[in-house]
Amino acid sequence: MMFTTRLLEALGRVWIGLLLSFLYLPICIMALMSFNASPFYQLPFEWTTGWYADLSRNGRLLAATWNSLQIAVFTTAIATVLGTAASIALFRYEFRGKRLLQALLFPPIAIPWLITGTAMLIFFFGVGIGRGLHAILLGHVALALPYVIVVVSARLQTFAPELEEAARSLGASQWQVTTRVTLPWIMPGVIAGGLFAFAVSFDQFVVSYFLSTPGEATLPVEIYAAIRKGFTPEINAVSTIIIGISMGLMLVTARFFKFGGEK
Amino acid sequence: MAEVVVDKVSRSFGSHKALDEMSIAFPDKGFYGLLGPSGSGKTTLLRMIAGFDFPDAGRIAIGGEGVERVPVEKRRIGMVFQNYALFPNMSVAENVAFGLSVRGETRGAIEVEVKRALDLVQLGHLGERRPHQLSGGQRQRVALARAIVTKPRVLLLDEPLSALDKALRVDMQIELKRIQREIGITTIFVTHDQEEALTMSDRIGILRDGRLVQEGPPEEIYDRPESEFAATFLGDANILRGVATGNGIRLPDGTVVVANQGTKPAVGTSASCAVRPERISIGEADNATLGEENRLKGRVSKRIFGGNSSTYFVEHRGDIIKVHVQNNGGTSLAEGQDVILRWSPESAVLIGM
Amino acid sequence: MATSIRGRGGIGPALPLLTPAYLWLVVAIFLPLSAMALFSFMTELPMSGRDWSLTLEHYAAFFSSGLYVTLLWASIRLGLEVTLWCAIIGFPAAYVLARVLKGRAREAIFLLVILPFWSNGLVRIFSWAMVLREGGLLDTTLNAILPFRIDIDLMYSYPAVIIGLVHSYVPYMVLTCYLTLQAIDNALIEAARSLGASRLQTLRRVVLPLAMPGLLAGSVLIFVPVVGSFMEPRILGGRTGTFYGTVIEDQFVAVFNWPLGAALSFILLAVVLVILSLSAPILRRVQ
Numbered sequence: 065m066m067f068t069t070r071l072l073e074a075l076g077r078v079w080i081g082l083l084l085s086f087l088y089l090p091i092c093i094m095a096l097m098s099f100n101a102s103p104f105y106q107l108p109f110e111w112t113t114g115w116y117a118d119l120s121r122n123g124r125l126l127a128a129t130w131n132s133l134q135i136a137v138f139t140t141a142i143a144t145v146l147g148t149a150a151s152i153a154l155f156r157y158e159f160r161g162k163r164l165l166q167a168l169l170f171p172p173i174a175i176p177w178l179i180t181g182t183a184m185l186i187f188f189f190g191v192g193i194g195r196g197l198h199a200i201l202l203g204h205v206a207l208a209l210p211y212v213i214v215v216v217s218a219r220l221q222t223f224a225p226e227l228e229e230a231a232r233s234l235g236a237s238q239w240q241v242t243t244r245v246t247l248p249w250i251m252p253g254v255i256a257g258g259l260f261a262f263a264v265s266f267d268q269f270v271v272s273y274f275l276s277t278p279g280e281a282t283l284p285v286e287i288y289a290a291i292r293k294g295f296t297p298e299i300n301a302v303s304t305i306i307i308g309i310s311m312g313l314m315l316v317t318a319r320f321f322k323f324g325g326e327k
Numbered sequence: 328m329a330e331v332v333v334d335k336v337s338r339s340f341g342s343h344k345a346l347d348e349m350s351i352a353f354p355d356k357g358f359y360g361l362l363g364p365s366g367s368g369k370t371t372l373l374r375m376i377a378g379f380d381f382p383d384a385g386r387i388a389i390g391g392e393g394v395e396r397v398p399v400e401k402r403r404i405g406m407v408f409q410n411y412a413l414f415p416n417m418s419v420a421e422n423v424a425f426g427l428s429v430r431g432e433t434r435g436a437i438e439v440e441v442k443r444a445l446d447l448v449q450l451g452h453l454g455e456r457r458p459h460q461l462s463g464g465q466r467q468r469v470a471l472a473r474a475i476v477t478k479p480r481v482l483l484l485d486e487p488l489s490a491l492d493k494a495l496r497v498d499m500q501i502e503l504k505r506i507q508r509e510i511g512i513t514t515i516f517v518t519h520d521q522e523e524a525l526t527m528s529d530r531i532g533i534l535r536d537g538r539l540v541q542e543g544p545p546e547e548i549y550d551r552p553e554s555e556f557a558a559t560f561l562g563d564a565n566i567l568r569g570v571a572t573g574n575g576i577r578l579p580d581g582t583v584v585v586a587n588q589g590t591k592p593a594v595g596t597s598a599s600c601a602v603r604p605e606r607i608s609i610g611e612a613d614n615a616t617l618g619e620e621n622r623l624k625g626r627v628s629k630r631i632f633g634g635n636s637s638t639y640f641v642e643h644r645g646d647i648i649k650v651h652v653q654n655n656g657g658t659s660l661a662e663g664q665d666v667i668l669r670w671s672p673e674s675a676v677l678i679g680m
Numbered sequence: 681m682a683t684s685i686r687g688r689g690g691i692g693p694a695l696p697l698l699t700p701a702y703l704w705l706v707v708a709i710f711l712p713l714s715a716m717a718l719f720s721f722m723t724e725l726p727m728s729g730r731d732w733s734l735t736l737e738h739y740a741a742f743f744s745s746g747l748y749v750t751l752l753w754a755s756i757r758l759g760l761e762v763t764l765w766c767a768i769i770g771f772p773a774a775y776v777l778a779r780v781l782k783g784r785a786r787e788a789i790f791l792l793v794i795l796p797f798w799s800n801g802l803v804r805i806f807s808w809a810m811v812l813r814e815g816g817l818l819d820t821t822l823n824a825i826l827p828f829r830i831d832i833d834l835m836y837s838y839p840a841v842i843i844g845l846v847h848s849y850v851p852y853m854v855l856t857c858y859l860t861l862q863a864i865d866n867a868l869i870e871a872a873r874s875l876g877a878s879r880l881q882t883l884r885r886v887v888l889p890l891a892m893p894g895l896l897a898g899s900v901l902i903f904v905p906v907v908g909s910f911m912e913p914r915i916l917g918g919r920t921g922t923f924y925g926t927v928i929e930d931q932f933v934a935v936f937n938w939p940l941g942a943a944l945s946f947i948l949l950a951v952v953l954v955i956l957s958l959s960a961p962i963l964r965r966v967q
Contacts, residue, residue: 176908234426
């Protein structure tokens with residue numbers, strides 16, 4: 065009996081180990097190959113940082129990286145501010161249609177980006193917004209908003225509404241209540257929401273792809289174009305950098321926000 | 328002067344009338360206890376005086392100034408919440424300073440006032456602590472200091488002691504009363520604990536279904552309840568029902584109960600009589616005394632020992648009458664024993680229907 | 681009682697805080713979706729300058745040509761297969777995470793499993809190319825171990841698309857199953873065992889039914905985006921990677937038949953919405 069339990073638990077750990085290798089092996093290979101001299105990924109392995117050097121001279125990719133960073137930063141700022149405001153309103157007030165407003169956050173998350181992206185392309189083109197970085201920013205903020213609202217609202221669930229009432233009974237205005245009592249409490253949620261927004265924007269490919277123009281594209285869009293032309297170690301190098309950034313970012317986020325819903 | 332006057336205030340939530348033309352005057356510097364079962368409207372009334380909610384109709388005045396449309400932050404009230412609502416992101420001193428700082432007082436003035444308030448609640452040494460590092464009683468004191476430091480016109484207490492254990496609660500009752508006297512502030516206190524209301528209040532108002540049932544000093548309400556509800560809700564009472572005879576009632580079995588308290592209902596109408604269990608004396612059955620006024624024969628159906636006193640449940644013609652007896656060394660009566668109950672006319676309160 | 685008193689009726693005071701966010705969502709999500717529905721009934725784009733009229737021809741094209749229906753079926757099949765593989769791989773892993781591992785190890789591994797999910801999907805798909813191609817890692821390793829020579833070139837094949845998509849979406853399944861599995865009271869499992877149920881019986885009759893909402897939620901969250909995938913089949917599937925999503929992409933970036941693309945997108949949206957609304961009660965229970 066004891067033996068069977070141990071055996072099954074050991075098998076379970078092996079299973080997890082296999083899953084983790086499945087998840088991380090290709091990424092590690094890619095990272096490794098970005099330091100391999102052979103442009104055709106041939107072994108034996110020969111160390112080089114040449115591809116990164118090439119990357120630093122690739123104007124297109126550098127420009128795209130800069131675009132991606134700018135858009136991610138603006139998306140984070142806008143989505144965090146608007147999303148936090150909306151979360152506070154949804155938390156603080158009871159009104160008819162509140163459930164509908166909450167339900168409206170679901171489609172942007174659940175509808176495949178292919179549909180959202182093509183719909184944005186048609187609409188933005190139709191009303192004269194057109195394509196380009198501004199259109200990409202418009203789209204990214206909309207995609208990031210529901211994430212911010214969900215994360216901040218989760219944090220607000222732990223906030224006692226009496227605290228706002230107590231502050232008001234002491235003479236604080238609505239603005240003072242918000243900045244001095246509510247915001248300090250939900251700040252971890254706001255930061256986590258902001259990091260989510262950054263990740264959503266920085267990693268976004270599909271929507272950016274439909275809204276970009278040849279001159280105004282984000283990094284994933286340029287990478288996609290490069291992949292379709294043919295694989296080069298330069299793409300490995302830039303991919304390794306991106307994946308490093310986003311995983312690092314999510315590790316930081318995890319410190320602010322528990323995903324598991326555990327305790 | 329900061330008398331609080333509530334005048335014909337009504338408030339409905341959907342079809343539920345939380346307050347129904349409620350009128351109460353809360354005297355200046357008084358300690359007023361609002362007592363009632365849950366759903367009676369006492370919390371709604373308190374939140375309305377605070378300004379968290381607004382009446383559908385009626386007026387509310389604080390110190391003569393009509394405030395029914397003034398938002399809470401402009402009303403200059405102090406409130407202590409049921410679970411204290413201390414700001415977790417601030418220290419004790421910052422919590423107490425909050426009300427002064429949002430008013431834009433200078434740093435120096437704030438420091439002086441905060442120290443004075445914390446000293447008043449005997450927590451002068453804990454200013455740097457965070458709320459989660461305090462005991463329940465200490466949090467209670469911080470909440471009180473925070474509420475009074477801004478020198479509000481009214482202090483509103485929403486079941487402030489309900490989260491404390493019993494021993495601490497009694498200490499805090501005394502402490503709260505001392506501080507209220509010391510600063511002489513009009514205080515309105517919501518509770519469902521009748522004992523707490525009796526010990527602390529100068530005046531008590533009993534609420535039921537959004538209406539004021541009776542109000543007055545604690546002794547008056549206890550000794551002269553005007554309704555069966557007031558009699559049974561505040562303290563324990565035996566209700567005897569019969570037909571009014573002028574200065575008393577006649578029970579269905581012919582026994583006459585004479586009552587010197589309460590208002591006399593018209594002769595011949597149905598009326599009831601309330602007698603407190605501790606005002607009834609109980610003795611072994613004795614045929615000679617039967618047939619006189621204010622005497623009932625019964626049988627002990629149960630006796631509950633309660634330390635300093637015992638409660639007898641005496642059955643009389645299908646009704647149960649409760650009697651409290653001090654355990655002062657006399658012989659106790661056994662269950663199943665026939666007994667005679669008696670009380671004086673001064674102990675019986677007449678209540679019309 | 682206390683909460684029903686909070687705030688009073690109208691949306692008024694909430695509007696200044698709500699309007700910016702929801703206005704943004706309306707402009708960038710809901711108006712575009714409506715516009716797409718409208719355009720799918722037009723012969724030409726109104727902004728193209730040419731005359732346009734209302735038509736059902738794009739929808740007729742979908743049903744009559746057979747090609748689009750076939751591709752939609754292929755995409756749905758792909759979605760089902762990927763979902764199935766994710767369940768087979770993800771559920772046991774979630775079980776081990778929730779009921780075998782404890783404390784810091786559990787937290788750390790849980791984080792590791794869902795971490796890739798928040799990294800760039802395009803790049804992760806691309807990384808598989810390195811493993812799957814001829815002369816790639818899989819090929820080289822197997823030929824180094826095996827005594828005989830085989831050619832492994834999974835690149836540009838259906839299995840490659842499946843592998844890439846499973847890799848992309850399996851963290852979803854682990855996440856949703858983990859959430860329901862860790863909520864199961866240990867006493868229930870012990871009770872089943874004390875009543876004489878074997879491990880397998882306990883799993884089948886107690887654990888699985890209780891974990892079903894998580895399994896279903898994960899399935900929906902995987903199936904929906906996979907049906908609409910186009911980048912993964914393009915990169916890993918090559919010529920065999922023509923699916924419904926890639927055809928929509930073509931209408932917008934290669935063929936420039938936007939009204940047809942809109943109609944195809946809208947049909948996909950209808951399929952997605954039907955699935956989402958059918959599963960909404962389940963999804964809500966998991967949250």
